[in-house]
Amino acid sequence: MQVDTRVDVFESIFLVFLGLGTLVGVVVVAYILYNAYKYRDDGEATTDDSVPTLGELPTGGKGGKKLFLSFGISAIIVISLVIWTYGMLLYVESPEDEFGEEKDPVEVEVTGDSFAWYFEYENGAESIGTMRVPADQPVYIEATSGDVWHTFGVPDLRVKADAIPGEYDETWFMADEANTEHQIRCFELCGNGHSNMLGTVQVMEPEAFEQWLDEQLHVEMEIVNQNEEPVTEGYEVELVHVNNDQYDEDLRYTYTAEDFDNGTITIEDIEQGGEYNVTITFENDQIETIEDSISVTSGPSETFEIEDPNAANASDDGGNTSDDGGTDDGSTDDGSGNESADDGSGNESAAAEVMAE
Known part of the structure; x- marks a missing residue:
């Protein structure tokens, strides 16, 4: 079953109002031009008693049938538009019945704080700045704030929700095209960093989204x-x-x-x-x-x-090993099995001198 997105709904409302508005405008302008031409002053005197004179209310008109007919048609059009638009907006507010089991919604908590957007998914995974969502699946969001008033909005997807400290504003959207990105903006003046409070909605294939969510x-x-x-x-x-x-x-x-x-x-x-x-x-x-x-x-x-x-004992044992070729007092072997030592002044010790003689 094909489910309309918010974009589809609002575009339908816009196109219907645009079409009817254009039609009514064309009819009204055409009727004005017709009457302007019909009752133009061509310089010839007229003896038609049905033509009103200046300051006189018009008479005739077949009992006002045209007037009532125009009002009746206008009322039917306006009432029909109100009922149809109300039904479309009800769908936007409560679309659950239209989704069905095959459209398993994704729930995301959105928090605006310190000029950044934070996202927490139903399984506890979190991300900052980028909201990843699956294509062709409804996404329910609960928007709140950690500091001041913000408004979470994605213009491309026709979604907007107030982010107020201590409160949660619920809304939804659905992106039907995978491998696309949509900009997130704050629509409430919230401080010096308001213009930089941006983010991204990254639309992924459902399988890729599930894999990413699991990897978190x-x-x-x-x-x-x-x-x-x-x-x-x-x-x-x-x-x-x-x-x-x-x-x-x-x-x-x-x-x-x-x-x-x-x-x-x-x-x-x-x-x-x-x-x-x-x-x-x-x-x-x-x-x-x-x-x-x-x-x-x-x-x-x-x-x-x-x-x-x-591990500590092994480290200590390794540090106690010594070199058999020398002693700690700085003595050296002279090659004959006797040790000699340096007295620190560059002269050999007395024992070394005796051996040299």
Whole structure:
């Protein structure tokens, strides 16, 4: 089923009013010109009693039938236009019944703040400045503001919504052509940066959009020791959404060292973005448990460093090795098995002098 976009609706209203306005204008102007020609002053006297004289009300006209006919036709046209336009605007306000199941809407929360636009999708993914949407699918937006009054608007798509602090203004749009971009502007004077409060609606193929949306919830995690060497065994990582109790499904994910590849893992099974508490526990009791948080909104990458005593001992052992070819006091071998030393003034020691003699 073909669903009209907001652009289709408003263009239809515009074209209908333009067509009827042009038709009425042509008829009115033509009638004026006709009467101007018919009742022109040609310099000849007339004896027609039906022609009114100056200051006299016209008589006749068949009882005003023309007047009532013109008013009647005008009323029918105007009332029909009002009813039809009202129905079209009702569709713009509540189009859900027309979409059907095949038009699964995308929900985006739009926030205007500090002369920039922030977008949060239904799965928790976020973006700044660029709103990515699928082609030929309705997009529901809830607009709000983090500072002052703004107005979110996309002229090409005939959409506009007030962004007011503490309130949400709901509207929708649908872009029917993929691989196109449309400019976002603020239509409420909001401060010195108002003219630069711009953004972009990027229309993507539905498959490409779903892939991009899923990639925003991928998390790259790396666990290293204090020597920046990957830790490959003996730990477990747990991620729990901070608002886990508010969702129907359990947003808790657990991974062991075996799930990591040389201390690194790319987590791809997270279904809801947002803030997650991260807990890393170790089999070695000497290593402290790590408790941290991570924001899963736009493909984050995190590195966790642990204090591994085994790695520290290995580092200390490597630093205690010495060179067998010399001693710490600066003495050198003279080639005969006897040591000589420098007294610091450039002269050899007494022992070295005896050997030389």
